[in-house]
Amino acid sequence: MSDLADLPELLPDRPDAAGLPRHDVADLALAAQGRARIEWADRAMPVLRQIRERFAAERPFDAVRIAACMHVTTESANLMRALAAGGAQVTLCASNPLSTQDDTAAALVAEYGIATFARNGIDRDGYYAHIDAALDAEPHYVFDDGCDLVNILHTERTDVLGGVRGGCEETTTGVIRLRQMAAAGALRFPVVAVNDTDTKHMFDNRYGTGQSTLDAIFRATNTLLAGRTVVVAGYGYCGRGVASRAKGMGAAVIVTEIDPTKALDAAMDGFRVMPMSAAAPLGDVFITVTGNRDVVRREHFVVMRDGAMLANSGHFDIEIDITALAELAVEGPRRVRPSTDEYVLADGRRLLLLAEGRLVNLAAAEGHPAAVMDMSFADQALTAQWLHTAGQELAPGVYDVPTAIDKDVARMKIDTMGIEIDTLTPAQVEYLSSWEHGS
Numbered sequence: 001m002s003d004l005a006d007l008p009e010l011l012p013d014r015p016d017a018a019g020l021p022r023h024d025v026a027d028l029a030l031a032a033q034g035r036a037r038i039e040w041a042d043r044a045m046p047v048l049r050q051i052r053e054r055f056a057a058e059r060p061f062d063a064v065r066i067a068a069c070m071h072v073t074t075e076s077a078n079l080m081r082a083l084a085a086g087g088a089q090v091t092l093c094a095s096n097p098l099s100t101q102d103d104t105a106a107a108l109v110a111e112y113g114i115a116t117f118a119r120n121g122i123d124r125d126g127y128y129a130h131i132d133a134a135l136d137a138e139p140h141y142v143f144d145d146g147c148d149l150v151n152i153l154h155t156e157r158t159d160v161l162g163g164v165r166g167g168c169e170e171t172t173t174g175v176i177r178l179r180q181m182a183a184a185g186a187l188r189f190p191v192v193a194v195n196d197t198d199t200k201h202m203f204d205n206r207y208g209t210g211q212s213t214l215d216a217i218f219r220a221t222n223t224l225l226a227g228r229t230v231v232v233a234g235y236g237y238c239g240r241g242v243a244s245r246a247k248g249m250g251a252a253v254i255v256t257e258i259d260p261t262k263a264l265d266a267a268m269d270g271f272r273v274m275p276m277s278a279a280a281p282l283g284d285v286f287i288t289v290t291g292n293r294d295v296v297r298r299e300h301f302v303v304m305r306d307g308a309m310l311a312n313s314g315h316f317d318i319e320i321d322i323t324a325l326a327e328l329a330v331e332g333p334r335r336v337r338p339s340t341d342e343y344v345l346a347d348g349r350r351l352l353l354l355a356e357g358r359l360v361n362l363a364a365a366e367g368h369p370a371a372v373m374d375m376s377f378a379d380q381a382l383t384a385q386w387l388h389t390a391g392q393e394l395a396p397g398v399y400d401v402p403t404a405i406d407k408d409v410a411r412m413k414i415d416t417m418g419i420e421i422d423t424l425t426p427a428q429v430e431y432l433s434s435w436e437h438g439s
């Protein structure tokens with residue numbers, strides 16, 4: 001663990017001379033630009049805005065400290081605003097070194113008074129020093145996206161572990177890690193798997209990742225997808241979104257899977273399904289969204305076409321074996337465009353790695369559109385409130401978000417979209433709650 005004091009421009013403990021909260025961000029001069037972008041995102045987040053307004057009136061988090069380790073984007077900024085409006089003392093650090101929007105981080109500090117530790121492109125030591133700094137706030141509740149903060153809390157920062165009453169986890173990979181911690185008896189407080197709500201993974205993972213992953217590939221390479229072959233590794237919620245969007249852009253899509261049911265799902269959705277070894281020589285663009293490691297590796301690189309593009313939208317930068325790629329390359333990595341590095345193999349073929357193998361949609365684009373994060377972060381906000389009330393009785397473990405919260409968020413979202421739906425008639429209620437009626 002590196003010492004936060006090593007970071008060059010870190011300002012002293014809160015509040016500093018200018019009255020700002022504790023922070024380490026790239027450039028406070030970007031604050032006005034960041035505020036404009038946060039407010040733009042807010043326009044597309046009507047559900048979270050309603051919750052913020054209610055929190056401001058009810059102040060459910062007075063005297064509560066929350067530490068969040070999340071992608072520092074305009075959308076998470078609006079979640080932090082909602083929690084702060086509810087009275088929470090919020091500290092935010094980044095859950096990925098390449099996803100931080102420096103202007104957003106600056107605005108959080110200078111415009112909204114929220115302690116923030118995030119710089120785009122920070123190295124590994126700085127990344128963990130920022131998590132350390134967030135934990136220095138001695139949080140009552142923690143929000144995580146990938147389980148790095150919870151992991152540090154249970155290993156290196158056990159000094160503040162006892163004060164933590166509960167947490168929320170945002171993504172699939174984090175939930176998997178938490179369940180492993182719980183099974184091993186290591187998890188010391190209740191954590192709610194916000195990822196697992198319908199209003200999160202059915203929309204954020206699917207439509208958000210689907211759109212923003214392609215957005216990132218276009219921004220990085222300006223490539224044409226029509227007529228090209230796109231290989232999508234993993235047909236979970238994210239993979240289904242990516243595959244269907246790529247198909248919609250005119251690509252021939254191949255899916256690779258390890259789960260027979262998911263493979264069947266992909267096949268019946270009209271995609272070709274095959275192992276990566278068979279797909280590797282066919283693909284023009286490879287997109288990994290598995291949450292697993294070494295999905296694209298040496299044996300695949302050596303048979304790929306000249307100019308093949310490699311992008312990862314899974315949580316960690318281990319889905320594409322970058323070490324093997326670097327070992328195979330006789331030249332590179334050479335940055336040929338922003339977020340695009342070229343590796344030249346011995347026979348002259350060039351492979352293009354996007355965003356250094358990190359979450360491409362956050363590193364090379366802006367992450368998911370605000371309209372979809374509206375639901376994920378509404379889930380987070382309402383779950384935090386529930387944890388702070390009903391959740392006080394929970395034993396350590398991983399919990400589902402109460403169904404009522406999931407349904408409330410869906411209801412609020414369709415209301416804001418002007419969508420009306422039917423309600424059950426009394427006869428339908430009676431029918432659905434009885435078992436006597438047969439054919």
Ligand SMILES: NC(=O)c1ccc[n+]([C@@H]2O[C@H](COP(=O)([O-])OP(=O)(O)OC[C@H]3O[C@@H](n4cnc5c(N)ncnc54)[C@H](O)[C@@H]3O)[C@@H](O)[C@H]2O)c1
Nearest residue numbers: 171172173234236237238257258259290291292313314315
């Ligand atoms: N980019 C983003 O903004 C974003 C958003 C949400 C989730 N995620 C991350 O994306 C990843 C996938 O999330 P999800 O919700 O789709 O998970 P999921 O569990 O629904 O799907 C993952 C799929 O990958 C398959 N898989 C596992 N190993 C494989 C392998 N070696 N080859 C081929 N397929 C394999 C699994 O069988 C499963 O069907 C996770 O790491 C998650 O944290 C990223």
